Amino acid sequence: MITINWIIERLLVKPTEGTHTDVVITADWRCNGSQDNYSGTCYGSCSFAPPTGSFTPYDDLTEQQVLDWCYANGVDQSAIEANVSLQINNQINPPVVSLPLPWVPPVPPAMIVPPMLPQVEPVLVANDASVSDAPAA
Numbered sequence: 336m337i338t339i340n341w342i343i344e345r346l347l348v349k350p351t352e353g354t355h356t357d358v359v360i361t362a363d364w365r366c367n368g369s370q371d372n373y374s375g376t377c378y379g380s381c382s383f384a385p386p387t388g389s390f391t392p393y394d395d396l397t398e399q400q401v402l403d404w405c406y407a408n409g410v411d412q413s414a415i416e417a418n419v420s421l422q423i424n425n426q427i428n429p430p431v432v433s434l435p436l437p438w439v440p441p442v443p444p445a446m447i448v449p450p451m452l453p454q455v456e457p458v459l460v461a462n463d464a465s466v467s468d469a470p471a472a
Contacts, residue, residue: 375422
C-alpha cells in the first residue's frame with residue numbers, strides 16, 4: 336500500500352499587508368509517496384490573495400491549515416496523489432522496458448571477465464644489523 340505525505344517546505348511572507356503583519360502570500364508544498372523501496376514525489380507553489388475576513392497570525396498557523404489553503408486555491412490533491420502513486424507503480428511494473436537488440440547475439444556470462452590487474456613483485460628491504468632504533472650509548 337502506498338503511503339502519501341504532504342508537507343509545506345517554505346512560506347513566503349509579506350511583512351505588512353494592510354493592517355496585518357507577516358501575511359503568507361506563497362506556500363511551497365511537496366507530496367511524497369512510498370511503498371517498500373519505491374518512492375515518488377510532486378512539488379509546487381501556491382499563491383494566495385491578500386486576506387479578507389478572518390486572519391490567523393503567522394505564529395498560530397498549522398501545516399494542515401496552509402495545505403487546506405493550497406487545496407482551496409487550485410492544488411488538485413487527488414490528481415497529485417494519483418501522479419505520485421503512478422510514479423511508484425511504474426517503478427514496480429515498468430510500462431516501458433529496454434530489451435536486448437534481437438540481431439545482436441547475447442554475450443554468455445562466462446565471457447564477461449573483469450580485466451586482471453598486473454601482478455607486482457613486493458619490494459624486499461634488507462635487514463641491516465648496523466641500523467638500530469635503540470638510542471646511542
